[in-house]
Amino acid sequence: MISDDVNVWLIIGVLALGTFISRFSFLGLIGDRELPEWILRHLRYTAVAVLPALIAPVVLFPPATNGEVDPARLSAAIVTLAVGVWTRNVLWAIILGAATLYGMLYLTGGFG
């Protein structure tokens, strides 16, 4: 749960502004100027660089199981990744990943 001390609206406001600035940067502010190639080269990898770092610790050591490696969550993660790489389809990856999670939770008695 998010603690009461977190100023959620501050986060929403700054995130909204910052995201808009990213989107408006060239169209509105910088205009028709070529981006230096080295900047483009790094920007290409922002999403695949940040998102795995965010979830790797949670996948291997889920807080929900007090940091113990959990077969249900780990296999769900592997299935999601495999289906995503194979089919290139985000939706199928989520559906089959979730199905694996609930199937394994059911089998290992993690439900209720």
Place this chain on the structure above:
Amino acid sequence: MSSTTAKSTYLQGFRDGLPFLLVIAPFGLLFGVVGTEAGLNIAEVMGFGVLVIAGAAQFTAVQLMVEDAPTLIVLATSLAVNLRMAMYSAAMVPHLGKARLWQRALVSYSMVDQTYALADQKFQDETAWTLTQKLRYFAGTVTPICSTWYAMTYVGAKLGSSIPPEYALDFAIPITFLALIAPALRTLPHVIAAATSVVVALLCMNVPYSLGIIIAGIAAMIAGAQAELMLKKERAS
């Protein structure tokens, strides 16, 4: 240019946007549910969905808020996820750079992965289209995609309060992110960047203030860019 062709580019955009609802609808629904489960009220969930309107960054912010990361880290990490939007913005300049300021502001606000992908592809194919035709096409893609995003976020927030904890929603964000990352692993440098990100994040798990994610992100971006350079050199030689 007659008004009927301009109108038809709007409809064309609208139609092209429809298949993406299969992704947008569950994604918005999921954010509403996960945000509510994490303790956000409905106004805050909608604040994210409508004002930020960037799914991956929203999930990032919620995940880090749940982990009690400092505000500065929440913001820096989520904004890093959205840096790719600057690339989208640059790609649209040759097509929409001459539009009025308020039009460019609206286009920027509604530039999400799906509307960008559609417009970028179409504008490269339809070289003869005028600025107006391009703007209407973009508006056409935005109409179903953004309205569905808002609506499903709201439905998710309403649903979220009634889902019991044994449904393991703690794992909704990891699954969503894995599903988003997997199709993006299309080249060797992308794979190297993702692998670096995982390894460095695990090594930095004990770094305070969730700073490990930023460290891993920067290391992974450099790894991806360097791998790309090396591959290019190899091909050239």
